[in-house]
Every structure is written in structure tokens, then in C-alpha cells.
Amino acid sequence: MAKPKHVPPNGWDRFSIVAEIHRQSMTLGELASRAGITIKTFSQVWTRANRKAETAIADFLVMKPAELWPERYPIRTTRILSSTNGTRLERRKADRSADSNCDLADREAA
Structure with a gap:
């Protein structure tokens, strides 16, 4: 659970996020069980917004969800x-x- 040492030059995408999680000796399944989310729901974070899964990943990487998914933030309500x-x-x-x-x-x- 350390802040990533390098940021991908083109920003964070699915593969760079997963690679960083694996670099820190964690799997998506373990991260999902720690967050109390089923792995199926957790894996849908790549295709649709799931605030709880996004927050769990961002917290593990010591980042803000908006840094990982800038197209989904800020949350617009109007x-x-x-x-x-x-x-x-x-x-x-x-x-x-x-x-x-x-x-x-x-x-x-x-």
C-alpha cells in the first residue's frame, strides 16, 4: 500500500492499474474481499462506474479515484x-x- 513510484505517461488505464496492484503483491480478488465486494461486481469497475470499488482501488494505491478515472469525476448531478x-x-x-x-x-x- 504505497503510492506508485511512476505514473504512466498516457495516464492510468485498466492495465496499468492492475499492473500496479500486482507490483504491490495484491490481486483484484484479495482487494475485493477486503472491500467486502464480490469479485464480479469489483471487475465491472473497468466498464461502469462503481464508487465503492473505485474507492477501494484508489485507497490501496494511496491515490484519489479522480486521478485514476478522470473521465468519471467530478460526479455531476445536474x-x-x-x-x-x-x-x-x-x-x-x-x-x-x-x-x-x-x-x-x-x-x-x-
């Missing part, structure tokens, strides 16, 4: 909606109010 979605919603609301006005007029006429 989303920008498309303007086309807003206009559709406004149209639906307008259609509903127009229909309800027609229904009232039909009821009063009857």
Missing part, C-alpha cells in the same frame, strides 16, 4: 434538458387546458 422537451411539455399542458375549456363549454350548452 442535467441540462433539451429545449425541445420543454416545448413538448408546454404543448401538452396547452392541449389539456384547451380540452378542459371545450368540455366545460359543451357541458354548459347541454
Whole structure:
């Protein structure tokens, strides 16, 4: 559990992370069992975000998860909606109010 002595020139990828874990005499299976995660879930960290597995790997390498997976961090919680979605919603609301006005007029006429 020491900080890596060298950083790959092209940044950290799957193979350099695994190589560094193995250089420090650890396997992914042992690391998963220490973190309390199944090995299958732990191995999915390469294809999808798994915060608990990312944190376990980063803690073992004495790094921050953002250094290993810069494309996944910072965690974004806000989303920008498309303007086309807003206009559709406004149209639906307008259609509903127009229909309800027609229904009232039909009821009063009857």
C-alpha cells in the first residue's frame, strides 16, 4: 500500500492499474474481499462506474479515484434538458387546458 513510484505517461488505464496492484503483491480478488465486494461486481469497475470499488482501488494505491478515472469525476448531478422537451411539455399542458375549456363549454350548452 504505497503510492506508485511512476505514473504512466498516457495516464492510468485498466492495465496499468492492475499492473500496479500486482507490483504491490495484491490481486483484484484479495482487494475485493477486503472491500467486502464480490469479485464480479469489483471487475465491472473497468466498464461502469462503481464508487465503492473505485474507492477501494484508489485507497490501496494511496491515490484519489479522480486521478485514476478522470473521465468519471467530478460526479455531476445536474442535467441540462433539451429545449425541445420543454416545448413538448408546454404543448401538452396547452392541449389539456384547451380540452378542459371545450368540455366545460359543451357541458354548459347541454
